[in-house]
Amino acid sequence: MIVMGIDSRNLQSMLVRFGLEYRQLWKVQIFRDLIDRLLYLFAFGFGMGAIVKTMDGLPYIDFLVPGIAASTGVFVMTMAMTYGVWERSSSYKLYPAWLATPIRLPEIILAELIYASLRTLPSILILFALAGIWLQAIPSWSGALLALPVLMLANLAFGAIALCFTVHIYRPLHFAYVNTLWTTPMFLFSGVFFDLSHAPAALWWLSQAMPLTHVIGLVRPLMTGQEMSLVKVVFDLGVLMALFAGGYAYAIWRFKQRLMD
């Protein structure tokens, strides 16, 4: 079946290929995620939790968990769609090899995005389990379940944006710019650690330009049971979908030009 230029059989083949790759990696990745999440929750539970008791009317750890869950995708997707895509397309020359088959570039890119997005799932589930069971920091489990599809959509958007950088970079060294100028400011100014209503006006406006703010705007109320307005939900979801669609389309257009060079 072909939908919007994507042949589902080709997409499936690519996903199977990535699934086989993941079989080699999953144990190490899950172990790393587990250690990482345990440490963060331990440190923030004792350390920062001792200084900051509440935020936005919530216990600080309850406030923090949705932010950490949302920001997981920023780092995983950016790494996968910058260094990962670079390695596969330029170092290992896998893209030319795949393109010599009936598989087309939009299918490869979409499979990359879906695969990387799904790879964040164990990390997020581990976080939810540890935070919810150990620290009792997830007031709404049903909300946490509803947050999962939102996080997956957000991951696609983060991945598509990262690809837009990748298609313009010719030396892997320059991916450091993406971290310094994009992921770090986004991580710091999107309300992961603090309530944006306490931020100065300039910081608030800056935060609104960050996609992560819109993800947290959806995920935090879902997981903590705070009130959500329908307009805001539609707006935040619309931003994420537009970023994914726009980033994906642009990255494919530019990637095609690069491959033909």
Place this chain on the structure above:
Amino acid sequence: MAPVFAVFYRSLLGWRPFAFMYYLRALEMPLQLACFGAGLAAMASVVGNQSYASYIYPGLIVLYLWFAVIMEATYVTFTKAFYHRIWSAILATPITLPQILLGEQLLALMKALTLTLLFWPVGVYFNLVANFQDFLFILIPLSIMILCLCSFGYLLCSLAKNEYDFDPLWPLLSTPMMLTSGIFYPVSTFPEWVQHVVWISPLYHGVEIIRPVLQGIYDWPVIVGHSLVLMAMWLAFSSLAYYQFKRRFQE
């Protein structure tokens, strides 16, 4: 000393094209301070008798030095020593392994100290540094910490079989050190056993020395005590790294 400076100069020339990327991380410090200072300060306004931004500023200096030094001492050094075989080539000249290690450490020290100097205007902008003399003074204990971190990186490098061997460093060492060394919150907020374990973290000693100094407080027993621990770590890591590298190059 001439061979040491020859190694230093050769590595400096090789590093020049990457210098801009190296110093780019200084841009992240004001972002962090703006985030934690302006954002979180509303909630975590005071730690002890300090503002939160002035509390984390010394911690961030130490943290950025850790990232800068350890990346160079592991991935970059491994590439130079074992992939590009530059060290083997140098060893074919009259230059010896200790001279290579010392030359490389000198360069790492120079890079890290110049990076530290870039944090001074940031501190001045956010009104976090009492005066320039205090800032200059912290370069002394930081130098010992930088050498300690560098030699620790060399030890890992001497043990690594390929560059992927460094990957566990981040979840198993870097993150725990970052979170428990008193960078973002006092160590006293942790359970007692963590407060003992954290003594093995060089970052903890670095933070403990420079935090009071940047406030204009010179507690000499604290400064000397933590500096001695860092020095002992530096000597231990350097000796082990030298021994391991020697074994590998003889194989």
